[in-house]
Amino acid sequence: MLEDNGEGAWRGEHEVPQGWxxxxxxxxxxxPVDTLDDVQLQQAMVISGVDRAQLLAVHLAGEATxxxxxxxxxxxxxxxxxxxxGGAALTRIYQRTASAAExxxxxxxxxxxxxLARRLLARLSPEALADWHSQGTLPAWLQQQAQQITRDLPLARALEGLYQPRLADSDSERLLLACIERHSGWPDPVRLEIRQTHPDGRLLAAIGAQQASExxxxxxxxxxxxxxKGERPVAGPVYRDAYQALYSAAPAKLKATWGSAQALAEHTQHLAAAEREKWPLRLWGPQAKRPALRHRLRGGAPLSPQVPSSPFFDRSVPARxxxxxxxxTQEQVERLQADWRNTMRSAETELQIxxxxxxxxxxxxxxxxxxxxxxxxxxxxxxxxxxxxxxRVLSTGQRIHALDLKNFELENSDLASLTLPTGLSHIADLDLSGNNALSELPAHWLQSLPQLQRLTLSRCRFDAVPELRVPGNLQWLDLEHNRISWDARAQAALERLTGLRVLDLSQNPLLQAPNLQHLPGLGSVFMVNCGLTELPQGLERLESALIIDLSENQFQRLAPGFTLPVDTANALTLESPALGPHIREQIEEYYQLQGADLLVSDIDYQPLLADASARRLQLWxxxxxxxRRALRQLIxxxxxxxxxxxxxxxxxxxxxxxxTDPAFRELALDSPASLLLEL
Structure with a gap:
């Protein structure tokens, strides 16, 4: 029997991709990759940013190529x-004729x-493709894939030119010169330019000072x-790739450092691959990797396990x-077999079941x-x-079993008509986010998932907090961007979640603030833009708060005698343009009395303060x-x-x-904080 992913990837069910x-x-x-050798296949992985885990996910989990x-x-x-x-001709052949949909x-x-558009559209059902033709609408999951590719494509093209010169673009040349600068430096008296066609043509890339003597x-x-070399109109030799040309043009000292054009190519490619994640920042600036929202909930990254090859799969019971x-894994198989033996159960019977x-x-x-x-x-x-x-691998390194159904445009009827199969009691993480028509989570679904620890329902249409079969197990609840207004029923459902550590109710019209006094274990709370005018009760009961983000609300005043433990106060964020003048005065007074800024959380300064010495923390x-508040963007x-x-x-x-310098202090305070590094 063959297993496939629906896009051409295949394996026999007896085969072990982990050993490939x-x-x-x-x-x-x-x-069709028969003309490429194994080295070129590895290069394609570097270019595209695909790792072994993603390859195994295709063969083991049926993920899309x-x-x-x-x-x-x-x-x-x-x-x-x-x-x-040449490159232009190759690009024309590659592009081919595009359909109207593409x-x-x-x-x-x-x-x-x-x-690329052709590959993505091939994943659509006939009905979804018809919607794209007629209405220009795409399923959320395909939108997400298209957006990710548009973010990754510039770097892929830049890296591609390092391995195949005829496919190089100007970003390839900028990347090449950046690698050379990091690998061996570039002499200050020399400026190197790559220009289009002519000595005065468009500048494609350069290293070295503009005022360099050479x-x-x-x-x-x-x-x-x-x-x-200045002898035109007599043209010099034309090199097929930039490495040969660079080696020919380089000063003698650099040539000695590089050894040869081939060695330069190998060093450059190795450095580009080793530091792949850093190149977007280096090539396109700090905005390239900055998230749109700060302090939003971030789950672990879903990964397919990488299991080492082992001969134990050749045995019949392990193979089945x-x-x-x-x-x-081998350890899990051996443990399961030992359990069957110890409890006098037949392996054949257990496997057949x-x-x-x-x-x-x-x-x-x-x-x-x-x-x-x-x-x-x-x-x-x-x-x-x-x-x-x-x-799902969490930020702590813990691995938990997940059911990931986000962005599939599922509706209430879809979930209601599906009785989840028995055998899902191990699932600890359920993600239904991005199904924006979904407003109900059937009770029989929750009954099938008694070990649920994390529930993500962001960007749906829920108007109530789900009621779980075993509420005390839940540690993570993300209900961001739904339609929940807070009432007694919502409060009762929340109070049953006694093990909750992370709660996100942002972008809901709560209007009334939840009471958190029965959830002292909460470490992260998000209620951003919820129409709140009063702070939640019970903030003082939170024992290990890391972030309490209540920004973008309309708070009017702090309650008389309002005081929080120092760590809790430092975790709080009340920043909002809609804050009333009275509460702004109270926040400033609180800082003068308690030394804690209720407007901005300490986590906003974390990159600067995390490893600071006691002397620097006192200076801060x-x-x-x-x-300090104005310095956040600069940090x-x-x-x-x-x-x-x-x-x-x-x-x-x-x-x-x-x-230490009063004159500089005055200059800095009179200038925008964003310019401090330029003073």
């Missing part, structure tokens, strides 16, 4: 098959290309690179267990999805959860409060520097100078 090399995983994706990986393989194959063509997607998600110019055309649970159950689950899910095509993507996710093949208290920018420690150290030096 990365290259074998790629060759089993069903893509990463579109950027397939695209990179297609472009590298094209260059390999047509060595006589053109529309490219326009909506620039810089998406027609081949200027080297590489001229780039569709044929390659020429070192311009692996077919049931593709990510099962599980195999029959999986077969019935497939039948039931196929029947459920057949009635409504939009349900089909959810089937694979539910199967993965049943097969214990969907793992002497910075005027209004100026974020400094933390986003290529060298974070250098950026934050520069900021500390300015603050230390403010503390």
């Amino acid at each position: 090399s990365d290259s074998q995983c790629i060759r089993r994706l069903g893509l 990463p579109a950027l990986l397939a695209d990179s393989l297609e472009r590298l194959t094209l260059a390999e098959q047509m060595p006589e063509l 053109q529309r997607l490219c326009q909506a998600y620039a810089p998406l290309t027609p081949p 200027r080297c110019v590489l001229l780039r055309s569709d044929l390659g690179y020429e070192v311009f 267990l692996r077919r049931l649970y593709p990510s099962i 599980r195999e029959d159950a999986l077969r019935q689950v497939r039948i039931d899910l196929d029947r459920w999805a057949a009635a409504v095509p939009r349900r089909r993507p959810a089937v694979r996710k539910i199967l993965n959860a049943w097969q214990q093949n969907s793992i 208290t002497r910075v005027p409060l209004h100026y 974020d920018d400094a933390a986003d520097y290529d060298d974070t420690l250098t950026g934050l150290e520069s900021l500390w030096r300015r603050l230390e100078r403010m503390d």
